[in-house]
Amino acid sequence: MNDSPRHHRPTYIDDRFPAADPYAPLTDLPPLTVTSADFNDGDRLPTAQLGGNDVSPQLSWSGAPEGTQSYAVSCYDPDAPTTSGFWHWAVFNIPASVTSLDAGTGDAELIGLPDRAVALRGDSGSHGYYGAEPPAGHGPHRYIFAVHALPTFLEIDDRSTPTILGFNLNFTATARGLLWGWAEN
Template sequence: MKQIKLLSFVLSALPLFSSYAFDLKSADVTDNQSLKKSQVFNQWGCTGDNKSPELSWSSPPDGTKSFAITMYDPDAPTGSGWWHWLVVNIPADQTGMAENAGEKGGKNLPKGASMVTNDFGFKGFGGACPPPNAKPHNYQITVYALDKEKIELPDNASGALAGYNILQHVIDKVVLTAPTNLR
């Protein structure tokens, strides 16, 4: 009888723990499928369009004051991965990014948002560009819901410094992973 009461209590409490389901979708990226040629870098021997993907998210957790987006390759042969795109200070009322929001200069970003220098050496989206004949790299596109309205970073902040500051304020995150070896 105690087990039935316990099960009943747990089942009745589930809505309290699932009042939101932070979700990330993209017309350009499907989880566990390769990136498109449009998200491939257009230098270093790679021949893509270098456009950041369209992203849309919904049901962020209560207390979200801003968002951050990263595209990171943990499989890059560097010993520390590779930061392809970092955007911070995305307003809390934002529900997505249009394709090519990561264009150099930031003109396609929402007001208040800014990009951090990627590992290619510029502020903008740097698409996939694995080494020749590499196994697919698992590009991780992550949207973070943050408990802070503005992440303060120096103008020359690295991806690691931005990542550290983002992770200090995460309420929740959603990830699309795209295993890709396109050049």
């Protein structure tokens, strides 16, 4: 296995989690660094980020390639008991001048989103962040927060799904960073 930053084994690949690596079949991209003031990579998610509280975590990112015009931020649970995982949050067209989001930016009213940013309806039916809430007894689930750098603003209808966004990101993004936490009920 190649040990370059683009070809390392992701930290979210772990025997505790049943689903495969959801990013493995996607275009390989240079890495962004993604951090949070609320949790470290691989930590159990804090209470605020769980279902019922639904507070999106603080996120920061750096290392975007020259020419970046916008970012997309998403949260995905690959371990949900479905054949398609579960999208908890999807926001795109965040201007390149924005390299962090405060905790709670993903509230249901979307008041804290930067100008031009578009939030899509996730699998919960909300445009805001839907907290981690794996089914009781199903075991631990991963919640992967992804930040993608883009050389443009995307022209995606705001009624589209996070899956459509992900498809466009695969063919347009120039860098990707991942930060993950887990939860269990």
